[in-house]
Amino acid sequence: MAKHNIMVIDDEKIVGDMAKLSFEQDGYEVETFLNGESALERLKEKRFDVVVTDLKMKGVDGLEVLRTVKKLHPGTVVIMITAFANLDVAIEALRDDVHDFFPKPVKIKELKTSIKKALGDL
Amino acid sequence: MTPAWWDKLTGLSGRRQGTSADLAARFHFFQAVLDGNNRTLELMTExxxxxxxxxxxxxxxxxxxxxxxxxxxxxxxRNFNQLTDDRYPELAKTLNRIDGLVQRMLTNTEPASGRLVLFYPEITWDLADEVGGKNYHLAELANALHLPVPESFAITTTAFTLFFRHNGLEERLAELPRADEGALAGLRGAILAGEFPEEFTAALAAAVATLRSRLGSTATLAVRSSAEEEDGDFSFAGQFETVLNIPCTVAAVQAAYKEVVASLFQTNAISYQRQLGYDLGRLKMAVGCVAMVAAQASGVIFTAAGGRDRSRLAISAAWGLGKAVVDGLTDADLYTVAKGDELRLVARRIGAKAQMVVNTGASGIETKETPPAQQQVACLSEKEVLALAQQATAIEEHFKCPQDIEWAKDAAGRLFFLQTRPLRMEEPEEATASALPPETPTGHAVLLRGQGVVVQRGIAAGSVFLLRHLDELERIPKGSILVAGHDSPLFVQAIPFLHAIITDVGVPTSHMASICREFNLPTVVNAGSATATLRHGQEVTLHANEGSDWVLYEGIVHGLLRQEKQTAAKMRALYEFRRQKYIMRHIAPLHLINPLDQEFTPEKCQTIHDLIRFMHEKAVQALVASAERQGRGRLFGGQTGPRKLALPIPVELLVIDLGDGLRKAAGKKEVEPAQVESVPLAAVLAGMLTPGVWQQEAMALRGADLFSGMMRAADLTAGNEATLAHNVALVSRDYLNMGLRFGYHFNMLDCYCSETPRNNHIYFRFVGGAAAITNRSRRIALMAMVLAEYGFALKAKGDLLVGRISGLSRPEIERILTQIGRLIGFTRQLDARLEADETVRLLARRFLAGDYRVAL
Known part of the structure; x- marks a missing residue:
């Protein structure tokens, strides 16, 4: 079976770096992006099984990423992480079919469980 | 320690204003200090x-x-200062310094002392970043451990920034991530041609003059790199220049300075940083100017042999300067010392030492043949080996981790230390790199076996690249096994392309060896005939286990190969993470352990945790002193003079009654447990006095435990000073605050136990221990398992455990406090026993079942 692939978008390098390291340990292929713009470019070329994105980013934010993903690749699972646990945004994101929503700092194990669930591995 | 006259003075003024209102106010501040400390500790663990x-x-x-x-x-x-009448103004300064260091990390700004040159005795912990890792660690050996270190001064990173600004080179640093070979060479050229700003030259001139006045005008210096983070998590071993034996003049030091600073931009050093994920152009370099030792012999000590075995240390030695050993130029002597209670020389191997590096007459150094008569002679006597071993052990204890130490011996036989840095230890999972299979894999001839030393274990396959000249490093194809005559730290630039390294000559303590361990690159040195036996381009598989247990097979042995190594990628990824984590260095470590120690002073506080520890101890003292000043004055209906609790177990405890905590008829100096009316204290004592929990059986009792026990007993007879550093319980009928210290660990209990459940709480904290950190963590795990049974909210990190529970009825609180009393007794010396994780579960289960035996 081909490896599942995951896109991680966060404007802080440390988030992508650590996510990449820990997801790769579980056998996923991971690409990381530091802004929404470059991620959207990549999404035009490639479909990912899972997109983990920060909500608040300068320029293209997490909600815009979510909408684009759903338009281009409706089957892709989107998980939102954010330092600002804002309920309104969470509700809006859920309505837009976000799979899960985590406040930062997020426990990597929980994130992995959510990903596995989404991919039907659990 | 505060002078006695101060105590007298405050004692007098205290008596004058010694009212119960004073004690009430102080108790209020005391509780506020505890509250602030508790919150800080919780945030810290979180x-x-x-x-x-x-x-x-x-x-x-x-x-x-x-x-x-x-x-x-x-x-x-703030509350502590109120409580102690501003007796410790230095604490605010320490907090500011810590805050400055953390803010600098959070905002990526530069150090701010503004000093350009610092002599080693001036270097304090908060200047570590400004003088770089190498200077800082060496200065610590002299300042904290009083070990022999040559006269030295540091040129700071502030001077580095000034030099770059003066020569208009800052912009070039910003362009570094995109710099190619040509740009790097251009930058190095510009540095070498750089001019020194006037204030830099002036500071240097003053330092050089001081050194000449101390050492004479013929003294010479080693000018060495000491970059920020060098010798920290990563060693940068051998990546930067060191200029040896230069005259002690401004012109000579300036020329050497430029050479050393330019080496920050050498291809190998840039490649090393890139592989570790550094932002190129951000690392700054301080420089150390260390008086040369006219070394008769020199070498390196690993305080954990092979980076694995903490029970032994390994000393390598060769004639002349240490360069021969760290650059792997020669086969050195190797001495192995068993650490234990008594140091013992357990193995001695005399190396061939064909070459040696010596000072030439005026300046500079040269490599020459060792005179044949000297080659077979041991560089160190057993006495010298043991002297070095003893000092190395002290260094390891001071830095609390295994060290990689450089030393030298002069013609008069005096030993000096020239460097110390953390020794990278092998990760436990690497240790599983299996032993060699008993049989040779079929179809694969054995090319080399057994001669030489494994530096980094592992299994790797690839094509042999026979290196004849360092220029060829750039041409090594990906996946090669590098085979060379002797090793060099310059190999680092080829590491991304290498699967393994094998050299004919070399020592396991060289710079290259350190780097290979950092990158988990399977490496064997001193293999004797690798360059003669192997052909360029030949496919081979290396299986390196440890010591001389290794073998090289012809061809690719697929059965042996495991998944591709990703170490370099992992390190890159972790760089940002590490940087954030560094902040914790200024917060969590605890240096102040023993309040009876000379070092237990505000000046020795380096972290937030130290501040908490210091404030707690002194807050208790201040409160006790206040209570003593009042003598038998009454507060909230209680008798406030501290009284000794007469216990049948080896615990010294003073009780201060804040109100109805002790029976009215209780003695003035001493009280019996039966006279305790404080509900929470009575409950804890019932637990501590439960038959069987106080381990009486012969256990590996440490000197430190015994010693501190004696100290405390002595205190009690010493009159007025008696209450310094005591275990103290502050009680009222419903309240207990108690600190209990045993040797190196500390229990703190704060609880309220009334008829109103919503007011009730237990706060329990445990920290420290003298055994290895793994054992201490196991003790924490055991305590956590027990407390979890009662529904405590727990936070544990390393050897710190914080637990709280609230809102329970009085009988429930009492029941739990009794269990905590048992737990305090039960776990007192348990860490020495907890050699395995299973023991933790076993003993926790036993404890909960009321079985307090610790024998397995």
């Missing part, structure tokens, strides 16, 4: 957990978490 690698976090988190922590400790300090 931060440690979030930054520990199990969470995704960003810089916003670190900033806001630290802000909350700083607010809590500031609160605590």
């Amino acid at each position: 931060m440690g957990e979030k930054l520990g690698g199990d969470y995704l976090f960003d810089v916003n988190y670190t900033r806001s978490a630290y802000a909350a922590l700083f607010a809590a400790i500031s609160d605590s300090l």
Whole structure:
């Protein structure tokens, strides 16, 4: 079976770096992006099984990423992480079919469980 | 320690204003200090957990978490100053210094002392970044351990920045991530041609003049790199220049300075940084100017042999300067010392030492043949080996981790230390790199076996690249096994392309060896005939286990190969993470352990945890002193003079009654447990006095435990000073606050136990221990397992455990306090026993079942 692939978008390098390291340990292929713009470019070329994105980013934010993903690749699972646990945004994101929503700092194990669930591995 | 006259003075003024209102006010501040400390500790453990690698976090988190922590400790300090009448003004300065260091990390700004040159005795912990790792560690050996270190001064990173600015080179640093070979060479050229700003030259001239006045005008210096972070998590071993034996003049030091600083931009050093994920252009270099030792012999000590075995240390030695050993030029002597209670020389191997590096007459150095008569002679006598071993052990204890130490011996036989840095230890999972299979894989001839030393174990396959000249490093194809005559730290630039390294000559303590361990690159040195036996381009498989247990097969042995190594990628990824985690260095470590120690002073506080520890101890003292001043004055109906609790177990405890905590008829100096009316104290004592929990059986009792026990007993007979550093319980009928210290660990209990459940709480904290950290963590795990049974909210990190529970009825609180009393007794010396994780579960189960035996 081909490896599942995951896109991680966060404007802080440390988030992508650590996510990449820990997801790769579980056998996923991971690409990381530091802004929404470059991620959207990549999404035009490639479909990912899972997109983990920060909500608040300068320029293209997490909600815009979510909408684009759903338009281009409706089957892709989107998980939102954010330092600002804002309920309104969470509700809006859920309505837009976000799979899960985590406040930062997020426990990597929980994130992995959510990903596995989404991919039907659990 | 505070002078006695101060105590007298405050004692007098205290008596004058010694009213019960004074004690009531002080008790209020005391509780506020405890509250602030508790909040700080909780935030600290939470931060440690979030930054520990199990969470995704960003810089916003670190900033806001630290802000909350700083607010809590500031609160605590404000109340502490009220409680102690501003007796410790230095604490605020320490907190400011810590805050400055953390803020600098959070905002990526530069150090701010503004000093350009610092002599080693001036270097304090908060200047570590400005003088770089190498200077700082060496200065610590002289300042804290009083070990022999040559006269030295540091040129700071502030001077580095000044030099770059003066020569208009700052912009070039910003372009570094995109710099090619040509740009790097151009930058190095510009540095070598650089001019020194006037103030830099002036500071240097003053330092050089001082050194000449101390050592004479013929003294010479070693000018060495000491970059920020050098000798920290990563060694940068051998990546930068060292210029040896230069005259002690401004012109000579300036020329050498430029050479050393330019080496920050050598291809190998840039490649090393890139592989570790550094932002190129951000690393700054301080420089150390260390008086040359006219070395008759020199070498390196690993305080954990082979980077694995902490029970032995290994000393390598060769004639002349240490360069022969660290550059792997020669086959050195190797002495192995068993550490234990008594140091013992257990193995001695005399190396061939064909070459040696010596000072030439005036300046500079040269490599020459060792005179044949000297080659077979041991560089060190057994006595010298043991002397070095003893000092090395002290260094390891001071830095609390295994060290890689450089030493030299002069013609008069005096030993000097020239460097110390953390020794990278092999990760436990690497240790599983299996032993060699008993049989040779079919179809694969054995090419080399057994001669030489494994530096980094592992299994790797690839094509042999026979290196004849260093220029060829750039041409090595990906996946090669590098085979060379002798090793060099310059190999680092080829590491991304290498699967393994094998050299004919070399020592396991060289710079290259350190780097290979950092990158988990399977490496064997001193293999004797690798360059003669192997052909360029030949496919081979290396299986390196440990010591001389290794073998090289012809061809690719697929059965042996495991998944491709990703170490370099892993390190890159972790760089940002590590940087955030560094903040914890200024927060969590605890240096102040023993309040009876000379070092237990505000000046020795280096971290937030130290501040908490210091404030707690002194807050208790201040309160006790206040109670003593009042003598038998009454407060809330209680008798406030501290009284000794007569216990049938080896615990010294003073009780201060804040109100109805002791029976009215209780003695003035001493009270019996039966006279305790404080509900929570009575409950804890019932637990501590439960038959069987106080381990009486012969256990590996440490000298330190015994010693501190004696000290405390002595205190009690010493009159007025008696209450210094005591275990103290503050009680009322419903309240207990108690600190209990045994040797190196500390229990703190704060609880309220009334008829109103919603007011009730238990706060329990445990920290420290003298055994290895793994054992201490196991003790914490055991305590956590027990407390979890009762529904405690727990936070544990390393050897710190914080637990709280609230809202329970009085009988429930009493029941739990009795269990905690048992737990305090039961776990007192348990860490020495906890050699395995299973023991933790076994003993926790037993404890909960009322079985307090610790024998397995």
